[in-house]
Amino acid sequence: MLMKGNEVIGEAAIRAGCRYFFGYPITPQTELAEYLAKKMPKVGGLCLQAESEVAAINMVLGCNASGERAFTSSSSPGVSLKSEGISYIIGSDLPCVIVNVQRGGPGLGGIQPAQSDYLQATKALGHGDQHFIVLAPAYVQEIATLMGEAFDLADIYRTPVMLLADGALGQMMEPVDFEAKKQRTLPEKTWAACGHGNKREHNVVNSLYISPEVLEQTVLARFERYKLIEEKEVMYDGYMTEDADICIVSYGITARIAKTAVKAAREKGIKAGLFRPITLWPYPKKQLSALADKVKKFLVVEMNMGQMVDDVKVATDCRRPVEFFGRTGGIIPTPDEILAKIEEMNGGAD
Amino acid sequence: MSNILLAGFGGQGILFAGKQIVLAGMKLGKNVSWLPSYGPEMRGGTCNCSVIVEDEPIGSPLVTKPDILLAFNTPSFDKFESKVVKGGMLFVDSSLVSKKSERDDIKAYYIPATELADENGLPGMANVIMLGFIVKKTGLFDEEFFKESLNSGIPASKAHLAAANHKALEIGFGYEC
Known part of the structure; x- marks a missing residue:
């Protein structure tokens, strides 16, 4: 359909x-x-x-x-x-x-x-x-x-x-x-x-707890x-991360655009990969941390000014450089733009 | 397989034409995507639609470098003609666009789709005539298969237009330039 x-x-x-x-x-x-x-x-x-x-x-x-x-x-x-x-x-x-x-x-x-x-x-x-x-x-x-x-x-x-x-x-x-x-x-x-026909105690749905002790317990x-x-419940997806030097971290529509850039980078002999969080909370911290042992650099790609960068840094304990590429204001990045950034991180274009 | 960009005025059936390509591709088991320009679009305003038909899973749904460009008005021709990839194909409704491409690294076709539609009592069906023409010239789909596919893509509310759609498609299949 x-x-x-x-x-x-x-x-x-x-x-x-x-x-x-x-x-x-x-x-x-x-x-x-x-x-x-x-x-x-x-x-x-x-x-x-x-x-x-x-x-x-x-x-x-x-x-x-x-x-x-x-x-x-x-x-x-x-x-x-x-x-x-x-x-x-x-x-x-x-x-x-x-x-x-x-x-x-x-x-x-x-x-x-x-x-x-x-x-x-x-x-x-x-x-x-x-x-x-x-x-x-x-x-x-x-x-x-x-x-x-x-x-x-x-x-x-x-x-x-x-x-x-x-x-x-x-x-x-x-x-x-x-x-x-x-x-x-x-x-x-x-x-x-x-409705329960008076067969049980009333259920109360409420978010007001005047007593701090009670409120703390609910929290x-x-x-x-x-x-x-x-x-x-952590969900994520990976593409060519196994041997990647440069690993893009990207989610949603941007991740699929980044995937096209990763393929293009591979064709140029650059070992790029893509890690795609599907749950943004809970964030796939453990999986990213494990990746940090293998990759050389991370590249966060988003349609904003870099809002996920800190999450990647925290998840990986800043063990690898985390760079960013993004467009904002309603502009969708192109695979070429992302590829140019990958090439720059790889030491410049051929 | 193909990154296709269809561009013109709102009301020309750009989005409909794009959807027919995607539906036919889906029936062949290809990966397909359809992304319209949206927002303050209106009848008479500019409108375009990115269509991808591929064997591989689709990455970016946005077509920035089309293999095939359908230009239904001059602003679209001006904006996208230079973006067509080397070896790509350009289809122009020459009833509405008087310019010609000066590039020698693409194949350009000029078809007076709007005039053909009007002459044949098919007002508003330049898009379908163009579809017929590109299906034939690109070899994207078998002609009979595409006709069948178009049939199933016509919404119930427009079922009475099936014969007219077929006629328009045949004109497109048969046009030589």
Whole structure:
């Protein structure tokens, strides 16, 4: 099936059993809401255009609190608006899926593809001690599998999961197979605030804890879950890293462009490779650290000003030089530009 | 196999034409990708579409150095003609673009697709005529196969245009220049 990335997000959500979408339109992800507006009623679901991003994320909070799968989607400026709600969802230990089809920033920025929300997504989208899982697809096919994974991971760990895409992935069409996702065993939602005919105590979904001792305990318990996520849910991909001297570290759409550059470098006799984090949080620290034993230099390639560079330095204990190449503001780097940087790092072009 | 760039005005069916190439490639089991320019695009504004049909997995979906360029207006010709790779192919709708390429390292074809469409009672189908022409000249796909593929690519709401699409395709297949 040939589909647009944005539509695949919607279809994968429906196939994951999600029946509730709350959003507010913004380029370049609006086709997603358009798709769901058509499809959700046909499967007995609801696609609602809220009055604002803030309203949409709070509707998602309420819907997930009742135990239903619900998600929201936006692009960069809209995701910033959702940040308060996302922190509340974390504080309430609710599962939730958030899609960010990134565009250039800061401010209203532009509408072309970017990856300049990396730090926002992986470090501190909302206030408080918090993390959430961030998945970065590089292919339309991967959107289909990761979107399904996002709902499962959210339910298993009672945490928001963000699908961090970009305008190009959202807009492009590629063949997609929705059957590729592996099945997971999901826990029962015993905590859900839903009807029970007075057969049990009321469940309360809340993020307010006035007593610091109690609040600290909730945070510590959550960080125990984060530890589990870091142990069990790291995803990454590698290409020709085995004998690489120069290893590119890149994610999402940029990683596939970098892959083309790696192939071109290999043809020129330069031993280049590519390491692609698929989970941006949890970050594949151990795997990168192991690579640092083998490669001579790292090159981070992103569509931003180098937001992932520090993560690579920390993961590798700065044992190897980490250089950066990127374009920002909505410009997609070309394989040639990346290749030129690889050649420069290799001691200049022939 | 091919990096193809289709460029012209919004409303000329650039994105549709690109999608037909991708659909046909997918049916042959090739790796394919389709990436439109998007944003403040509108009828009459500029519009382009990167299409890749390859045996290998596709890296960058953005076509910056096309093997095949379809130029449906003068701004597109001006912007992309120099980007065509050596040995590549350039297809120009000569009804709308009066310029000729001065390069001798590419093959350039000029087809008055818009006039052919209008003369044959197929207004708005210059894109499909062009598709027929490039399919024949590039040998990307078998003609009959592509016709069948186009059939399945027409949305249900446009099913009544199937015969017109076939006619347009045949004109493209048959055009000599």
